Amino acid sequence: MDWEGKRIDLHTHTTISDGVLLPSELLRRATVLGYGAVAITDHADSSNLEEVLRALLRLAVEQGGDYPLVFLPGVELTHVAPPSIPRLAHRARELGAAVVVVHGETPAEPVAPGTNRAAVTCPNVDVLAHPGLISIEEARLAAENGVYLEITSRQGHCLGNGHVAALARATGAKIIVNTDTHRPSDMMSQNQIRTVAEGAGLSSEEITAALVTNPSELIVSACARLNETRVKIK
Numbered sequence: 001m002d003w004e005g006k007r008i009d010l011h012t013h014t015t016i017s018d019g020v021l022l023p024s025e026l027l028r029r030a031t032v033l034g035y036g037a038v039a040i041t042d043h044a045d046s047s048n049l050e051e052v053l054r055a056l057l058r059l060a061v062e063q064g065g066d067y068p069l070v071f072l073p074g075v076e077l078t079h080v081a082p083p084s085i086p087r088l089a090h091r092a093r094e095l096g097a098a099v100v101v102v103h104g105e106t107p108a109e110p111v112a113p114g115t116n117r118a119a120v121t122c123p124n125v126d127v128l129a130h131p132g133l134i135s136i137e138e139a140r141l142a143a144e145n146g147v148y149l150e151i152t153s154r155q156g157h158c159l160g161n162g163h164v165a166a167l168a169r170a171t172g173a174k175i176i177v178n179t180d181t182h183r184p185s186d187m188m189s190q191n192q193i194r195t196v197a198e199g200a201g202l203s204s205e206e207i208t209a210a211l212v213t214n215p216s217e218l219i220v221s222a223c224a225r226l227n228e229t230r231v232k233i234k
Helices: 023-032 049-063 082-095 115-120 136-145 157-171 190-199 204-233
Strands: 007-012 035-044 070-077 099-103 127-129 148-152 175-178
Touching: 007 023, 007 070, 007 099, 007 127, 007 175, 007 190, 007 204, 023 035, 023 049, 035 049, 035 099, 035 204, 049 070, 049 082, 070 082, 070 204, 082 099, 082 115, 099 115, 115 127, 115 136, 127 175, 136 148, 136 157, 148 157, 148 190, 148 204, 157 175, 157 190, 175 190, 175 204, 190 204
Parallel strands: 007 035, 035 070, 070 099, 099 127, 127 148, 148 175
Antiparallel strands: none
């Protein structure tokens, strides 16, 4: 499926956690807005990891062809203590998560210190969401380990965008731009999300990488994981 040049969002939430949209409604709205790919990454910890992924994988199997976009079921490990992140990320992969996001050390919430480092050193984590005042060493580890750093449009979480962009540039860490959608008004067109990237100080070339090249790379690997999971489910 061709998602190039279309809106890609790899961090969204539904009624499965604290969003207000059913997964089907989110996918329908994404279709109307011209999205080419979307990951639903509902909040999870050890209390609900299996339930979240079971629901989203069932949707992918039973309704995956209902919408003309790439749908990737995933999770956002949220306020999980750093020592538990590797175990839960690995478990999420075993359960079939196509995308594993970790809720980073945002300036807007009391996330445990050490969360960013645990995420960027974990081989089963794809995206460190809104990592706030991430250190240059952590950004370098993200680059080395292939963990994408997120620029976000979400209020409060976005306060660290400029810092994240600067450290990614200095270390070669790859950036993606997401909305962290919880409600319809959070969803953005390609032009709107481009403005967020510009506000973070990204150059034209960096914006293309963050909106097209980097998320496309992640989609390719995520789709491969999802296809393996579908075979197992069948």
